[in-house]
Amino acid sequence: MNQIDAKLEEALNKVLVPGTMRSLVQMNLVRSTEVKDGKAKINLASTAIPDQHHSWLKDKAAAAVSELSGVEEVTVDLVEARPKELNQIEKIIAVMSGKGGVGKSLVAGLLATSFAREGKDVGILDADITGSSIPKMFGLDARPSGSETGILPVLSRSGIEIMSMNLLLPSEDEAVIWRGPLMSKAITQFWEEVLWGKLDCLIIDLPPGTGDAPLTVLQVIPISGVIDVFTPQELTEMIVKKAIKMAQKMNVRVLGVIENMSYLVLPETGKKMEIFGRSKGEEMAKASGAPLLGQLPIDPELARLCDQGEIERYSSDAVSELFTNVVAVLNGKKEG
16 A cells, blocks of 8 residues: 555545444445545445435545645545445354353353454354344444445444344344244345444354254354353253364364353352352363363353443453453464
C-alpha cells in the first residue's frame, strides 16, 4: 500500500457503518481506491446497508477523503457484493459438547470477551438455534439490521459482533420448533448472509450432540479448530469421545478440552470442593489427544452476571489461564 492509499484507509476508517459501531474498513466494505491528478475514486460495497443510508454513507466517505492533502475531487460509487465475499476472518473456533447443560455457551461468551479485552475484533455465531442463550448473557434484545443484500450482526457493549436466532424472534422465550434441515439452513445463512467484516476471531457456539447442526458447521464453515466442554461426571468420557470422534472424522483439529463446574471455592477457607466428583480433566485430555485448556469453577458471581446480561464484566484467574492456553494452542505453542 503506497502512502496515499494508507491515508485513504485511515480516512475511511473514521466513517462508521450505519447500524454498527464499526468502520467501513473494519466491515471490509472498501473495495477499491484510486487517486490520480488530485481526483479520488472510491468504490464501496453497499452490502447489508439499507437503501435510505446509501446517500449518507457516500457523503460521509467523500467528506472524509476530501480532507486529505492533495485531493481536490472525490467520487464515491456503491457496488454490489455478497457478505461471504467480504468476510475476512483469521481464526474460527467452534465450541462443542457431547451433551447439553455443560456450559459451552458460557465458554463461548468468556472466550469472546477475553479476545475483546485484548483489543481483538471478535464475533459470536450462535449456532444453537433451538436453545440460544448468548443474547441473554450479553444483555441483548435489539433486532439485527440490514437489507436484502445482507444482515448486520448486533454489537455487544464491548463491541463483540453477535448473531443469534433469539435476536430474530418476537420474544426471547419463543420456541423454535424446527426439523434438522431448517436449522442447518439457518446456520448456513448466519455464515454466508451475515456481514461479519474483518475479524481476528469468530467463536461458534454449537448445539449439543453430533446431529445435523454441528455437522453443518463442520462441513460448511472453515473451522480452525474445536474446543470440547465437559463436566466432571461419570458419563463424561463416553460423551467427550463421541464429540471428539465427530471432529476427527470431519478432519477438524481438536484444540483442546475444558472442564466446567470443576470445583467450588469455599469462601471461608479458600479450599476447593469437587461438587460433582473427582476432576476428569487430565483423563479427557488424554482421551482426546489434545491439551486440557482450563478448569472453570462454579462461581455464583458469574451466574449472577450472566443472568443480568453482563458476562462482559466477569474476570477471574481461571478464565485468564484458559484464554492464555487457547491463544497458545492457536499459535502452535501448546500441544497435548
